[in-house]
Amino acid sequence: MKEIEKPEKGNQIIEEAAQAEYKYGFVTDIETEVIPKGLDEDVVRRISALKREPEWLLEFRLKAYRHWLTLKAPTWGHVHVPEIDYQDISYYAAPKQKTSEVKEIDPELKKTFDKLGIPLEEQMRLSGMAVDAVMDSVSVKTTYRERLAELGVIFCSISEAVKDYPDLVRKYLGKVVPYTDNFYAALNSAVFSDGSFVYIPKGVRCPMELSTYFRINAAQTGQFERTLIVADDDAYVSYLEGCTAPMRDENQLHAAIVEIIVEDRAEVKYSTVQNWYPGDKDGKGGIYNLVTKRGLCRGDHSKLSWTQVETGSAITWKYPSCVLKGDHSVGEFYSVALTNNWQEADTGTKMIHLGKNSTSTIVSKGISAGHSQNSYRGMVKIAPKATGCRNFTQCDSLLLSDTSGAHTFPVIEVGNDTSVVEHEATTSKINEDQIFYCNQRGISTEDAVGLIVNGYAKEVMAKLPMEFAVEAQKLLSVSLEGSVG
Amino acid sequence: MNALKQYIDLYDESRDLIEEQSPALLNKMRRVAREHLEDARLPRKGSEDYEATDLEAVFAHDYGVNVNRLPFAADPAETFHCDVPNMSTCLYYTSNDAFHSSATAERNIGQVVVEPFSMAAVDYPELMTAYYGQLAHMSDPTVALNSLLVQDGLFIYVPDGVVAERPIQLVNIFNAALDMMVHRRLLIIVGKNAGIKLLMCDHTQSPDYHYLNNQVVEIVAMQGSTVDYYDMEESTPLTNRVSSIYVDQHEGSNVLINGITLINGFTRNNYHVEVNGEHAETQLLGMTIASGEQHVDSHTFISHNAPRCHSNEMFKYVLNDKAVGAFAGKILVKPDCPRVEAYQGNRNLCGAPTAKMYTKPQLEIYTDDVMCSHGSAVGQLDEEALFYMRTRGIGIDEARRLLMQAFVADVIDGVRLDALKDRLHYLVEKRFAGTLSNCASCMQACRPNNKK
Numbered sequence: 001m002k003e004i005e006k007p008e009k010g011n012q013i014i015e016e017a018a019q020a021e022y023k024y025g026f027v028t029d030i031e032t033e034v035i036p037k038g039l040d041e042d043v044v045r046r047i048s049a050l051k052r053e054p055e056w057l058l059e060f061r062l063k064a065y066r067h068w069l070t071l072k073a074p075t076w077g078h079v080h081v082p083e084i085d086y087q088d089i090s091y092y093a094a095p096k097q098k099t100s101e102v103k104e105i106d107p108e109l110k111k112t113f114d115k116l117g118i119p120l121e122e123q124m125r126l127s128g129m130a131v132d133a134v135m136d137s138v139s140v141k142t143t144y145r146e147r148l149a150e151l152g153v154i155f156c157s158i159s160e161a162v163k164d165y166p167d168l169v170r171k172y173l174g175k176v177v178p179y180t181d182n183f184y185a186a187l188n189s190a191v192f193s194d195g196s197f198v199y200i201p202k203g204v205r206c207p208m209e210l211s212t213y214f215r216i217n218a219a220q221t222g223q224f225e226r227t228l229i230v231a232d233d234d235a236y237v238s239y240l241e242g243c244t245a246p247m248r249d250e251n252q253l254h255a256a257i258v259e260i261i262v263e264d265r266a267e268v269k270y271s272t273v274q275n276w277y278p279g280d281k282d283g284k285g286g287i288y289n290l291v292t293k294r295g296l297c298r299g300d301h302s303k304l305s306w307t308q309v310e311t312g313s314a315i316t317w318k319y320p321s322c323v324l325k326g327d328h329s330v331g332e333f334y335s336v337a338l339t340n341n342w343q344e345a346d347t348g349t350k351m352i353h354l355g356k357n358s359t360s361t362i363v364s365k366g367i368s369a370g371h372s373q374n375s376y377r378g379m380v381k382i383a384p385k386a387t388g389c390r391n392f393t394q395c396d397s398l399l400l401s402d403t404s405g406a407h408t409f410p411v412i413e414v415g416n417d418t419s420v421v422e423h424e425a426t427t428s429k430i431n432e433d434q435i436f437y438c439n440q441r442g443i444s445t446e447d448a449v450g451l452i453v454n455g456y457a458k459e460v461m462a463k464l465p466m467e468f469a470v471e472a473q474k475l476l477s478v479s480l481e482g483s484v485g
Numbered sequence: 486m487n488a489l490k491q492y493i494d495l496y497d498e499s500r501d502l503i504e505e506q507s508p509a510l511l512n513k514m515r516r517v518a519r520e521h522l523e524d525a526r527l528p529r530k531g532s533e534d535y536e537a538t539d540l541e542a543v544f545a546h547d548y549g550v551n552v553n554r555l556p557f558a559a560d561p562a563e564t565f566h567c568d569v570p571n572m573s574t575c576l577y578y579t580s581n582d583a584f585h586s587s588a589t590a591e592r593n594i595g596q597v598v599v600e601p602f603s604m605a606a607v608d609y610p611e612l613m614t615a616y617y618g619q620l621a622h623m624s625d626p627t628v629a630l631n632s633l634l635v636q637d638g639l640f641i642y643v644p645d646g647v648v649a650e651r652p653i654q655l656v657n658i659f660n661a662a663l664d665m666m667v668h669r670r671l672l673i674i675v676g677k678n679a680g681i682k683l684l685m686c687d688h689t690q691s692p693d694y695h696y697l698n699n700q701v702v703e704i705v706a707m708q709g710s711t712v713d714y715y716d717m718e719e720s721t722p723l724t725n726r727v728s729s730i731y732v733d734q735h736e737g738s739n740v741l742i743n744g745i746t747l748i749n750g751f752t753r754n755n756y757h758v759e760v761n762g763e764h765a766e767t768q769l770l771g772m773t774i775a776s777g778e779q780h781v782d783s784h785t786f787i788s789h790n791a792p793r794c795h796s797n798e799m800f801k802y803v804l805n806d807k808a809v810g811a812f813a814g815k816i817l818v819k820p821d822c823p824r825v826e827a828y829q830g831n832r833n834l835c836g837a838p839t840a841k842m843y844t845k846p847q848l849e850i851y852t853d854d855v856m857c858s859h860g861s862a863v864g865q866l867d868e869e870a871l872f873y874m875r876t877r878g879i880g881i882d883e884a885r886r887l888l889m890q891a892f893v894a895d896v897i898d899g900v901r902l903d904a905l906k907d908r909l910h911y912l913v914e915k916r917f918a919g920t921l922s923n924c925a926s927c928m929q930a931c932r933p934n935n936k937k
Contacts, residue, residue, distance in 0.1 A: 076533070384838070399853035403820070411536065412844040412861055417835040420864040423846065429853040 032218045034093040039086050041065060044190050047092050051159050051193075054166060064179035064189030071183045077346040078375040078407055079315045081288060082251075089253060091191040093218035132157060132196045132212045134225055144208065153237075154199040155210050158226055161197035168199055172230050176259040176296045176323070184255040184317075185292045188224045192257065195225035200235035200266070209465055211240040214256075216276070216287065222253035229259070231266035233299065238269040240468055251279075251314060256291040264299030264326070269307070271464050272320075273472050276312035283342025283371075286314025293320035297329035297355075305332040306349065307463045309472040314343060319377065321350035324358035324386075331360040334460040338476060339372030339404070348378035348395075348410075353419070357388040364395035365457050368404035375407040380423070384415035391420070397427040398456060400449070488544035489626060492666075493522055496633050499552045506554050507636050508606035514618040518632035525626040537811040537843040538782045540627065543725055543751055548666035548697050550634060551581060572904035574654035574684060575599070577639070581659060582667040584639055597649045597681065598642040602670070605640035612642060617672055620703040620731035622757070627727045631668045631701045638670030641683070645676035645707070652682040652713075652902060657698070659724060660690035669700035673712070675738075680711040682902060689720040698726040706738035708762065713901055714740070716754075719747045719912070722777055729755040736762030736791075743770040743900060745909065746781050747916045756785040763793045771800035772896040774889075774916050775808035775840075782811035789818045789825045798829040801893050804840035813845040816857060823854035831861040834892060836885075866892075886917045 035046060044065050048058040073081065132155065148155050154165060161169050179189035196212045216223045231237055241258075254276060262268050270293075279286025289312070295304040306320040322331030333349040351360035360380065368374040376395045397406030408425045430452055438448035454461070457476060461469050496503065496519065504512045530539035577599060578585040584601045598609070606613050621628045643649060657669060675681055689696060706712045718726065726749065734740055744754055758767055773781040787796050802810040816827045833842045846859040866888045874884035890913060897913065900906045 384841075387838075397848075397850070399850065399855075402823070402853045404853065405849070405851045407847070407849040408859070409847050410845065410861070412842070412863060413536075414833075414835060414842045414863040416838045417840060417865060418838070419835075421862065422864075423844075423861040424858070425846070425848060425860070426858040427848050427850045428856050 032093050034090050034218055034221060037088055037090045037220065039089070039091060039191070043091055047191055047193065050092065050094075051162075053162055056170060057162060060174065060179070061190050064186050065191075067180055068183070068186035068190055071186055073183050077317050077377070078373060078409070079317055079344040079346045081290070081315055081317070084253060084288070086187075088220070090218070090221045091224070092193055093221040132210075134194050134196075134212060134214050148206070148208075151204050151207065152201040153204060153206055154197065156197055158192075158195045158197045158228060161228075165197075165199070168230070169197065169228065172228055172259070172261055174259075176261060176294050177257050177292050181292060184290045185257055188226060188255050188257045188292070192224045192226040195227040195256070196229075197227075198229040198237060198239060200231045200237045202232045203234045205235070206237040209238045209240055211242070213242045216252055216254065220250065220252075222255065225256045227256070227258040229268060229270070230261045231263060231268045233264045233266060235263070235266045236268075238465055239271070240465060241270070241272045242275070242468075242471075251286055251288055253288050254291070254313075256293075258291070258293040258320070260295035260304060262295060262297045262299060262302040262304050262329075265301045266299060267303040267305075268295065269305045269465075270295070270320070271468055272306075272308040272310075273468055273475065274308065274310045274312055274316070275475060278312045278343050279314040279341065281341050283314070286343070287312065288315045289313035290315070290317045293318065294323065295321070295331075296323045297326050297331060297358075299329070300326040300355070301328045302326045303330040303332075305334070305463070307334045307460065308336070308347075309460070309464070309475065310335065310337040310345060310347060311475050313345070316343075316345040316347055318347045319349055321352070322360065323352045323354065324360065325354045327355040327357055329355050329358045331358070333360075333362045333364070334463045335364045336367070336457045336460045336472075336476070337364070337374055338367045339369070339374045341370040341372060343370075343372040345373070346375040346377055348376045350379040351381070351391060353380075353382045353386040353389040353391070356386055358386060359390040360392075362391070362393040362395070363459055365460055366395070366397040366406055367400065367453060367457070368397065368406050369400040371401075371403045373405045373407070375409060376425070377409040379411040379413075380421055381413045382415050382419045382421065387416050387418040389419035391422065393421075393423040395425045396456070397425070398453065399427065399429045488527055488541050489522060489525060489630065491547070492544075492550070492630055492634065493519070495550060495552065503552055503634070503636060508602055508613075510606055510613055510617055511602065511635060514632045517618075518623055518629040521623040521629040522626065522633060525629060527626050534784060534813060536813070536845065537809055537841070538753055538780070540727070540753065543697065543727070546664065546695055546697070548695065549661075549663050550666055551661075552634075552636075554583070554636060556583065572652060572902065572908075574652045577653070577655045579639070579655060579657040579669060581661055581665065582637065582669055584637060596644055596647045597653070598640065598644075599653060600640055602638045602640055602672075605642075609640070609642060612674055613640065613672070616674055616703065616705055618703075620705070620733050620759075621701050621729060622731070625729065625755070627699055628701055628729055631670060631699050635668040635670045635701075638672060641671065641673045641681070643675045643679040643681045643710075646678050647676065648680035649682065652684055652905075654684040654686065656686045656688065658688050658690055659694075659696040659698070659720070661694065661696075662691060664695040666697040666699065669698060671700070671702040673702070673704045675704070675706050675710040675712050677707045678709040679707070682713040683715065684905065685714070685716045687718045687720050687724075687726065689724045692721040692723065694723060696720075696724045698724070698728070700726070700728045702728070702730040704730065704732045704740070706732065706734045706740050708735045709737045710735075711739045712741070714742045715745070715900065715902075715905060716743065717745045717747070717909075718749050718752060720749050722748070722750045722779065724749060725751040727753045730757065732756075732758040732767075734758065734760045734762060734765040734767060737764045738762065739766045741768040741770070741899070741901060743896070744783065745771070745896075746773045746775065746779075747912060749779055749781065751780045752782065754781075754783045756783070758785075758787045758796075760787065760789050760794045760796065761791055763791050765791065765794045767794070767796040768899065769796070769798040769800075770896045770899045772893050773800075773802045773804075773810060774893070774913065775802070775810060776805040778807050780809045783813075785814040787816050787827065789816070789822050789827060792822045793824040794822070795825075796827045799896060799899070800831045801896050802833040802842060803836065803889050803893060804834065804842060805836040807837070807839045809841045809843075811843040812861075813847070814859070815847040815849060816859070818850045818852050818855050818857065820851040822852045825852065825855045825857070827855070827857045829859040831859075832892070833863045834865060834889065835863060836865070836889075889917055890914060
């Protein structure tokens with residue numbers, strides 16, 4: 001008969017899990033063009049010049065930069081972002097292409113993305129997904145562009161979009177997240193490098209998942225990508241985002257902006273599996289993931305759904321939000337945030353109901369292990385004229401160690417008498433009875449925890465596209481292995 | 486603009502006069518408060534923890550402060566008959582900020598001490614020194630302002646092992662013929678294994694004047710003690726109140742605080758509970774029925790500093806017309822406090838398109854072996870229930886009233902005094918019917934059997 005596991009086993013397993021190596025921590029030895037550290041107007045001009053941008057975009061950047069100078073970094077989050085020396089970061093790093101005339105990508109680069117499991121070679125790929133791969137500051141390669149173009153779908157890097165579709169970019173850039181929005185948004189607007197641009201024309205249902213893979217490679221650089229997604233009337237798109245970075249002792253900054261515009265009856269599904277390097281078991285190194293993500297459901301009956309699995313980053317500060325402007329528009333937010341060791345996550349969403357009969361759903365699952373701090377921060381606001389709105393929020397926290405913390409900071413504002421808003425939150429440790437039940441049936445404590453946590457997060461995982469769900473589930477079980485308190 | 490300045494200036498001008506009339510201990514704290522107020526600002530609307538409430542605007546009005554301690558003519562005990570039927574409370578009055586005893590106060594109070602600070606400073610100097618101003622946070626400018634200008638207060642002491650037989654009722658009345666601000670202060674010390682039930686009622690006699698009550702209550706619940714604190718506000722639309730209640734709970738103590746707002750102008754209630762001993766139990770209940778332009782903002786903070794404690798919060802709001810309700814509650818469980826169970830609920834009914842509700846329930850947990858939850862909902866009356874009643878011949882208004890009464894019933898049922906429970910049900914019924922008027926006519930309104 002199997003002996004019942006002793007309590008010490010739990011600690012031992014945690015240690016093992018904590019020491020489990022970050023799989024994506026390698027560095028690609030590739031020649032990179034980096035502009036020197038520091039930030040001033042000349043750097044902003046230089047980034048713009050390197051990317052051969054039109055005058056209006058440079059103006060946009062400079063306005064943002066000047067505004068950024070007047071701002072202070074926000075301190076309200078339940079995270080400890082140390083003072084960042086913005087002069088000690090390089091704002092542009094581009095892998096050098098060895099052969100510029102051939103449209104092949106560098107083999108070293110290809111190897112990197114192969115290691116990450118990103119299907120860059122169209123012939124090789126099976127999963128049916130178009131990919132835009134971004135390393136450091138530039139988009140390396142976008143697959144399936146031609147096939148998508150047949151349908152009128154534009155999927156390319158934002159730098160290319162600026163050149164090829166300047167009117168579209170100019171029409172939508174900064175309309176959902178203006179550069180005045182917050183400190184990091186202003187910084188991003190000034191120095192943003194690359195990211196994806198997606199435009200789905202009227203009535204088109206994008207036939208495949210669009211995906212962007214972000215990779216920080218160069219040391220002492222920051223990544224400031226910018227993604228813009230526009231779904232015109234009756235369009236549909238599912239967009240996936242993944243991120244990894246090498247293991248380094250110093251912290252690196254990632255300050256992105258994602259803007260989404262959803263027109264009448266259109267639907268956008270945005271899924272993220274965020275696995276930036278979280279730092280080592282003593283909390284050294286890791287990415288500061290300080291991003292602004294917001295979608296505007298401008299059209300009636302439009303729908304925007306955010307799904308995120310957050311397992312990486314030393315610090316996460318991110319609130320994918322929906323502005324529900326159209327009548328009958330729908331906003332959704334599904335999140336699993338897992339923190340271990342010394343990670344800190346302050347994440348959640350804002351649902352701003354401006355349109356009549358708009359509805360929103362928030363499901364947030366936090367899991368804290370080690371010495372980590374995990375917070376849900378959210379806002380549901382119903383404007384006085386937005387009658388008949390409905391919101392349901394559920395945020396649960398699971399504590400896997402007695403040294404970790406789980407917090408919820410929701411704000412609810414209801415401005416009329418025909419809307420219904422509900423919020424529920426619970427915090428507890430993993431149910432010992434359930435573990436005992438599993439143990440009785442020969443399932444080790446470690447596996448039992450994995451089972452229970454996966455069951456706990458299932459509601460959110462079920463919302464992920466299949467390709468991502470598998471990756472996310474693996475990611476969760478790797479990070480969770482034996483985190484028994 | 487700094488609304489505090491006018492009051493600080495008043496203090497600086499009349500410092501000698503104020504200090505002359507107060508016990509030395511109060512004067513000592515006054516100096517600490519003055520230092521805190523040097524650079525202090527009252528929070529504006531939108532600042533942290535004040536999402537819906539502009540304290541600066543509330544204090545900006547030019548209120549008179551009775552620094553000369555002039556007596557007001559009316560004897561409240563003569564004018565008011567606020568005792569709860571069938572409850573036989575020991576009744577005390579605060580007229581503006583002056584303390585009065587009543588005929589019923591003397592009856593069988595046993596060993597429980599109820600006296601003004603001026604007497605307590607002589608009778609119980611050790612207790613006063615040990616606890617006065619020790620729980621309240623001077624960093625809160627309203628607490629500092631209270632400490633700066635308070636001239637007297639009420640000291641309630643229940644010695645170890647004494648369980649007060651009768652509830653103590655304190656009726657606070659505004660009856661000045663001018664706009665006035667008062668600084669009421671209570672220090673309640675309940676000894677080991679002692680017990681007390683307190684009922685506070687806030688009334689206003691003259692509906693035409695603006696009043697502001699800036700009160701601070703400090704409650705110390707020693708090992709194994711039981712404290713019931715019922716706080717009912719039934720004043721006028723021109724009466725404003727900022728109330729801060731600080732509680733220090735020791736091992737095995739049981740504290741129930743129930744705050745009820747029926748009629749008011751602007752109210753901000755702060756509840757700050759430090760649970761410092763194991764097996765302590767805390768219950769915070771609140772109910773607000775607001776219409777017109779009433780504004781009620783409740784802010785709770787329960788800090789679990791010891792393992793194996795239990796806390797339960799439930800706040801309910803019924804908002805009509807242009808009423809604004811706000812609730813912010815935080816539960817903190819400190820590290821190494823396993824087996825804490827903490828629940829928080831906030832349920833709100835918005836009964837008019839112009840009524841607004843802000844709610845912010847928060848959990849901050851640093852121990853894994855806990856059971857904590859919060860729930861918050863804003864909505865309307867159940868259409869089906871209304872329809873059901875109407876099919877049975879109950880008019881829409883009556884049906885709504887019945888459902889609203891049922892909605893708040895569980896907060897009233899949390900009251901651990903049957904007579905008070907009955908009275909509250911009665912008052913709430915009248916409030917929903919719109920027949921509960923202000924205090925000037927309370928002799929008709931409060932008591933169902935008052936024929937006067």
